[in-house]
């Protein structure tokens with residue numbers, strides 16, 4: 001274990017900079033969720049570094065996630081992209097889940113566009129809809145900042161009143177309108193998984209004010225806000241949540257809808273990035 005509390009982050013950053021052969025700063029970061037990794041394929045001038053190569057990074061076990069860090073150009077802007085993420089349900093600690101986000105911060109990221117697959121709780125939603133995350137509810141069972149507050153990133157107690165940037169929400173709404181893409185908006189509730197929810201849980205979550213449910217994103221957003229990044233979250237509704245319809249939930253369907261909607265997600269993300 002490094003004795004410098006920032007050591008684990010610095011090691012990862014040093015390794016990435018070596019592979020890049022540059023000290024370039026990347027003000028924009030992307031995180032690609034389940035089934036959405038293909039967006040990374042449309043980047044150009046890419047340096048691809050497998051998570052497994054980067055000191056301190058875990059490797060996603062789940063087949064819907066590729067687990068690469070990509071530095072390159074997307075929609076005319078320089079970006080650093082996590083093609084896949086680490087999940088709490090894979091057995092990673094919250095520290096491990098948020099390590100890549102802190103590394104992005106050290107690589108220069110100030111604006112973070114984060115995507116995920118989610119189950120629709122709001123009965124007005126349909127499979128394939130894209131939801132702008134207006135806010136979240138953390139029911140994952142823990143906060144990633146517990147015992148993990150490096151002053152180099154941010155303050156101990158920090159505001160979460162605007163977890164999802166109003167400015168970026170405005171840009172996303174405009175981008176969607178210009179690209180003729182219908183957007184839903186709502187609150188994302190995060191659970192640990194890996195089991196899907198029961199119908200009773202979904203009814204309870206609806207009562208709590210949630211519109212979509214997923215197993216990721218919230219720890220990363222907390223870490224990003226701690227470090228002062230501006231965040232935009234997009235959820236792809238890959239299924240209706242348990243009990244909303246009679247369908248049996250499977251991860252294969254989640255991935256399939258991700259692939260089916262990849263082009264639209266990419267078009268929207270590109271339009272948003274151009275609007276930044």
Ligand code: HPA
Nearest residue numbers: 117118119213214215241
């Ligand atoms: N529940 C939790 N996580 C999910 C779901 C769901 O229905 N769909 C995609 N991720």
